[in-house]
Amino acid sequence: MASSDEVFVGSIDQGTTSSRFLIFDKAGEPVAVHQEEFSQIYPNPGWHEHDPEEIVKSVENCIEGALKIFEKDGHSKDSIKAIGITDQRETTVVWDRTTGEALYNAIVWTDTRTAALARELKSRPGSDKLQDICGLPISTYPSVTKLLWLLRNQEKVRKAYEAGNLAFGTIDAWLIYKLNGGPDKNVFVSDPTNASRTMFMDIRTLKYSDEVLDFFSYEFDLRKVALPEIVRSSDPKAFGQIASGSLKGFPITGCLGDQSAALVGQKGFEPGSAKNTYGTGCFLLYNVGEKPVISTHGLLATVAYQFDEKPVYALEGSIAVAGSGVKFLMHNLGFSHASHKISELAETVPDNGGLVFVTAFSGLFAPYWIDDAHGTMFGITHHTERGHIARATLEAVCFQTKAILDAMEKDSGHKLAELKVDGGMSNSALCMQTQADLVSIPIIRPKMRETTALGAAIAAGFAVGVWKDFDELKEVNTKGQTVFEPKMKAKESKRMLKRWERAVDMCRGWLAEEEAEEAEEAEEDAEEGRSKEAAETKGEVEKEMAPVEKVDSKLA
Ligand SMILES: Nc1ncnc2c1ncn2[C@@H]1O[C@H](COP(=O)(O)OP(=O)(O)O)[C@@H](O)[C@H]1O
Numbered sequence: 248m249a250s251s252d253e254v255f256v257g258s259i260d261q262g263t264t265s266s267r268f269l270i271f272d273k274a275g276e277p278v279a280v281h282q283e284e285f286s287q288i289y290p291n292p293g294w295h296e297h298d299p300e301e302i303v304k305s306v307e308n309c310i311e312g313a314l315k316i317f318e319k320d321g322h323s324k325d326s327i328k329a330i331g332i333t334d335q336r337e338t339t340v341v342w343d344r345t346t347g348e349a350l351y352n353a354i355v356w357t358d359t360r361t362a363a364l365a366r367e368l369k370s371r372p373g374s375d376k377l378q379d380i381c382g383l384p385i386s387t388y389p390s391v392t393k394l395l396w397l398l399r400n401q402e403k404v405r406k407a408y409e410a411g412n413l414a415f416g417t418i419d420a421w422l423i424y425k426l427n428g429g430p431d432k433n434v435f436v437s438d439p440t441n442a443s444r445t446m447f448m449d450i451r452t453l454k455y456s457d458e459v460l461d462f463f464s465y466e467f468d469l470r471k472v473a474l475p476e477i478v479r480s481s482d483p484k485a486f487g488q489i490a491s492g493s494l495k496g497f498p499i500t501g502c503l504g505d506q507s508a509a510l511v512g513q514k515g516f517e518p519g520s521a522k523n524t525y526g527t528g529c530f531l532l533y534n535v536g537e538k539p540v541i542s543t544h545g546l547l548a549t550v551a552y553q554f555d556e557k558p559v560y561a562l563e564g565s566i567a568v569a570g571s572g573v574k575f576l577m578h579n580l581g582f583s584h585a586s587h588k589i590s591e592l593a594e595t596v597p598d599n600g601g602l603v604f605v606t607a608f609s610g611l612f613a614p615y616w617i618d619d620a621h622g623t624m625f626g627i628t629h630h631t632e633r634g635h636i637a638r639a640t641l642e643a644v645c646f647q648t649k650a651i652l653d654a655m656e657k658d659s660g661h662k663l664a665e666l667k668v669d670g671g672m673s674n675s676a677l678c679m680q681t682q683a684d685l686v687s688i689p690i691i692r693p694k695m696r697e698t699t700a701l702g703a704a705i706a707a708g709f710a711v712g713v714w715k716d717f718d719e720l721k722e723v724n725t726k727g728q729t730v731f732e733p734k735m736k737a738k739e740s741k742r743m744l745k746r747w748e749r750a751v752d753m754c755r756g757w758l759a760e761e762e763a764e765e766a767e768e769a770e771e772d773a774e775e776g777r778s779k780e781a782a783e784t785k786g787e788v789e790k791e792m793a794p795v796e797k798v799d800s801k802l803a
């Protein structure tokens with residue numbers, strides 16, 4: 248029977264492919280969990296959207312589902328002291344702040360519809376100054392390009408902008424706003440780990456940068472768009488409380504972007520510690536301490552967390568496709584119905600058989616930043632079978648991680664002694680062994696791999712005194728870890744890496760010409776739409792430019 252002085256913290260983990268709610272005890276063990284997948288919408292090649300309302304609903308369902316298990320096990324919901332939120336970052340939601348209505352589907356971080364726009368922005372004077380201010384290079388990845396696309400191309404969004412009612416937020420801001428009851432309470436906040444992914448935030452002051460806003464305001468005045476207030480990642484009041492459902496009145500007291508949350512969940516509090524999370528994408532964060540490091544080798548500067556007045560920073564290597572490559576083999580190529588089966592398929596062959604799969608479905612992110620690459624397989628022969636393709640899909644993430652670690656070593660001057668890992672794809676022992684072989688350092692995988700959710704719970708717990716300092720977390724999630732030691736001969740791993748780099752080079756420029764033409768055409772179409780809008784009645788125009796229908800609801 249549960250004791251009445253038990254203390255728990257709830258954690259909402261809103262990822263790219265699923266939402267989860269977990270309830271952790273003070274030892275950092277999850278005692279209840281409910282997870283739901285939601286629709287992945289791919290209206291055009293390179294486009295990736297989520298339905299913002301469906302995301303909120305999935306989170307509410309997860310809360311109810313986990314709570315049911317929790318109470319069935321004899322716990323009282325009153326022992327839940329706080330709730331944390333962690334989310335997929337960059338994904339962009341726009342809504343009308345007078346009604347709380349989303350004005351378009353959320354444009355997901357992986358979406359590459361803004362490739363031409365990113366090129367246009369890069370060619371403008373002053374574009375080379377931005378990374379030093381906000382830590383990110385211009386690309387399709389941060390929220391800003393998505394917001395500009397929405398302003399240019401969506402009538403409803405432009406109308407709200409003109410009326411001064413347009414609100415923009417990443418998923419954390421949207422969820423916090425909606426869970427608090429929307430326009431009634433108008434809790435409109437984001438934390439620095441999320442705000443730093445928009446490009447609008449000055450990474451040193453943690454405030455929106457005038458210089459950056461000026462740079463992006465050449466067509467639309469971004470000061471007319473409501474941006475969420477940036478507050479600390481752990482705060483007893485700023486995130487408000489849940490407005491309805493079984494947890495009505497429960498306080499939200501922590502918020503972290505999912506990759507920062509995983510670093511916290513892995514207790515990467517010391518400068519020099521790092522983690523790599525193999526989820527939908529894969530993200531390596533390296534704690535650099537109290538000053539940001541602006542990369543000169545293709546990495547990002549980001550905020551790791553801000554628990555008190557001093558933020559802690561990280562260098563980040565972002566890989567767009569990790570588990571989503573596994574899902575691609577399952578759903579698009581019909582290889583299997585379960586992720587672990589892809590790993591088993593990869594084990595049916597002793598090596599990649601000469602096959603290299605550059606899984607550049609969203610271009611290539613760090614450290615390459617090639618917007619105009621698409622997924623490409625090299626080295627197919629009569630010998631190639633499905634096992635080789637599965638193996639090459641897992642290896643692609645490991646190769647990119649190696650390139651990121653090399654860049655990190657150059658930027659930071661330090662070599663990592665070991666790498667902590669987590670995320671769904673880290674379940675694959677083959678993938679983790681390959682990783683150890685390619686980076687030549689041990690890979691440490693914890694037994695409890697819900698580190699992202701744990702990180703958000705820690706942020707929330709700190710705000711209300713469930714944990715008081717990092718020392719109290721020492722024993723959390725230390726038991727039962729697996730260590731993958733490098734086994735491959737150096738000559739062999741070098742040969743594999745060389746082949747990978749050659750494949751990456753061969754991917755460059757795949758779309759350049761074609762895309763430029765398409766962008767021009769799209770711009771002409773949009774222009775035509777804008778003139779029509781002046782001439783036609785409101786009702787007719789809205790019908791014509793209604794948000795894209797869900798054309799594909801299969802999961803990524
Ligand atoms: N055993 C496995 N082998 C390979 N990939 C796996 C395995 N288990 C899960 N995955 C992949 O991990 C991803 C889910 O990881 P998760 O950390 O939940 O992601 P997210 O938080 O981005 O939704 C999926 O893309 C899934 O295909």
Ligand SMILES: O=P(O)(O)OC[C@H](O)CO
Pocket residue numbers: 262263264334335336337356504505506526527528529
């Ligand atoms: O959904 P994940 O876990 O791959 O994470 C998404 C990232 O936050 C995008 O930057």
